[in-house]
Amino acid sequence: MQRHHVQTLDELDIALRGSSVTIGVFDGLHLGHQSIFDRLLSAAERRQSPSVCITFSVHPKSVLTNRTPQHILSLEHRLELIEALGVDVIIVIEFGPEIAQIEPERFVEELLVRKLGIAELIIGHDTTIGHNRRGDSKLLVELGLRHGFEVVTMGEVIVDGLTVSSTAVRRAIAAGELITARRLLGRPVSLLGQIVHGDGRGATLGFPTANLEVTSEAFPPLGVYAVTAKCTLGSLPGVMNYGMRPTFRQAAERAVFEVHLLDRTDLSLYGEQMEVSLHKYLRRERRFTGPDELKQQIHEDIAAARVVLDRISPAG
Numbered sequence: 498m499q500r501h502h503v504q505t506l507d508e509l510d511i512a513l514r515g516s517s518v519t520i521g522v523f524d525g526l527h528l529g530h531q532s533i534f535d536r537l538l539s540a541a542e543r544r545q546s547p548s549v550c551i552t553f554s555v556h557p558k559s560v561l562t563n564r565t566p567q568h569i570l571s572l573e574h575r576l577e578l579i580e581a582l583g584v585d586v587i588i589v590i591e592f593g594p595e596i597a598q599i600e601p602e603r604f605v606e607e608l609l610v611r612k613l614g615i616a617e618l619i620i621g622h623d624t625t626i627g628h629n630r631r632g633d634s635k636l637l638v639e640l641g642l643r644h645g646f647e648v649v650t651m652g653e654v655i656v657d658g659l660t661v662s663s664t665a666v667r668r669a670i671a672a673g674e675l676i677t678a679r680r681l682l683g684r685p686v687s688l689l690g691q692i693v694h695g696d697g698r699g700a701t702l703g704f705p706t707a708n709l710e711v712t713s714e715a716f717p718p719l720g721v722y723a724v725t726a727k728c729t730l731g732s733l734p735g736v737m738n739y740g741m742r743p744t745f746r747q748a749a750e751r752a753v754f755e756v757h758l759l760d761r762t763d764l765s766l767y768g769e770q771m772e773v774s775l776h777k778y779l780r781r782e783r784r785f786t787g788p789d790e791l792k793q794q795i796h797e798d799i800a801a802a803r804v805v806l807d808r809i810s811p812a813g
Contacts, residue, residue: 498584498585498586499585500576500586500587501587501589503589504590504593504595504596505596506590509608511586511612512548512612512614513586513612514546515544515545515546515614515616515636516541516546516548516549516613516614516615516616517537517540517541517616517619518537518550518551518584518609518613518615518618518619519537519549519618519620520550520551520618520620520626521533521551521552521620522556522557522568522763523550523575524568524575524663524666525569525681526533526575526578526579526682527650527661527662527663527681527682528654528656528661528681529559529653529654531683532651532654533619534550534579534584535714536651536813537584537619538582538583538584540619540649541585541778544617546586547585547586548586549587549588549613550583551589551608552575552576552579552588552590553589553591553592554572554590554591555572557570559592567667568713568715569663569666569670569709570713570714570715571712571713572589573689574688574689576774577689578655587689588634589808590802597792598628600628600631601626601627601640602627602640604626604627604632605626608622609644609646614714615646616647617647617649618647619649619651620637620649620651621650621651622650622653624650634650642678649710656680657680659677659681661681662681665681666678666682669681670686670716671717671718672718673718673720673778675717675776675777680800681697684774685725685775685776686717686774686775687772687773687774687775688709688711688714688716688754688772689711689714689772690709690710690711690754690770690773691710691769691770692707692708692709692710692766692767692768692769692771693708694708695755704755705757706755707755707758707766707771708753708754709755709771710754716739716752717778719739719740719741719752719781720739720740720741720781721737721777721778721779721782721798722737722777722779723736723775723777723801723805723810724736724737724756724773724802725773726758726771726772727773727774728766729766729769729772732774733759734759734760734802734803735756735757735758735759735802736756736779736795736799737754737757737775738754738755738782739755739782740753741782746805753756754773756771756773757795757799759799759806776805776806777802777805779798779801779802779805790804806811
C-alpha cells in the first residue's frame with residue numbers, strides 16, 4: 498500500500514494505468530462509505546488494476562465556510578481504516594484555498610487522467626469536486642465520456658429506516674447512542690490515540706491505566722465504558738473512564754481517557770498507538786467520598802464490563 502500526502506497536484510509523482518478511483522472525505526468510514534469501497538475493490542479486481550482513494554487532510558467545509566464539522570475520525574485513524582480495507586494507493590490532498598480554486602475539469606484531467614490513468618470512478622450520491630462544487634455527478638459523467646472512463650454513483654444506504662451519513666453518526670456518538678452509531682458504522686465506535694504518561698493515580702489504587710491522548714475525533718459523553726483496546730499485544734478487554742476525575746482535589750483541566758486493561762498489570766505501552774472500541778456505556782462519572790469508595794466502584798465497573806465483553810466476539 499502506498500500513501501502520498503501532497504499540497505498541490507503538481508507535487509504528486511505517480512503514473513498509473515487503468516486505475517479504479519474514489520474521492521471523498523470519508524469521515525467515519527460508515528456503511529455508506531464502505532459500499533463505495535466494496536465497489537472500488539471489486540472494480541480493481543475485475544480490471545486487474547490499482548485501487549486508489551483520494552481524500553483530504555481536513556473537511557473542505559473548514560476552508561470553504563465558517564463551519565468546521567467535528568471530525569468523527571482523526572486523519573491518521575481514517576487512513577488506517579481505509580488501508581485495512583485493502584486499498585492499493587491513498588492520496589491525501591492538503592485542502593486549502595489553492596486546491597479549492599481548481600476547476601473540476603482541471604482536477605479530472607491533471608490528476609485522474611494523466612497521473613492515475615483512470616478507468617473507473619466510484620463516487621457517493623452527494624460527491625462534488627472542484628471550484629464552487631461544480632463537479633457533481635452529472636459533470637463527472639460528461640468528463641468520463643470525454644476522457645474515456647466510467648463513472649459509477651452509489652446510492653444512499655438505509656439502516657433501520659435511517660439514512661447513513663457522517664452527520665447521523667456524529668449525532669449518535671455525541672448522544673452516547675453507541676448501538677445506533679455501531680449500526681451506522683458497521684463496527685463499534687472507536688478512538689485512536691497515543692499512550693502518554695499520566696499522574697500514576699490509577700496504579701496507586703491498584704488499577705493501572707493507559708492514558709490516551711486523542712485529538713480530532715468525535716467524543717462520547719463523559720463516563721465509564723466497557724471497551725476492547727487494540728495495541729501491539731493484540732486486542733485486550735478493558736474499562737475506560739473518560740472524564741474530569743472529580744474525586745481528587747487536583748482534577749483534570751480537561752477530560753481525559755484512562756484505560757484499565759483487565760488482568761494485565763505488567764504492560765509498558767508508553768508512546769504506542771492504541772485503538773479503543775467502545776462496547777457499552779456503564780455509568781456516568783461522579784465524585785466519590787475517597788479512594789476506598791472509588792476502588793469499590795472500580796471493582797463493580799470491571800465486573801459489569803466482563804459481563805458485556807464475554808458476550809462479544811474478539812473482533813467486537
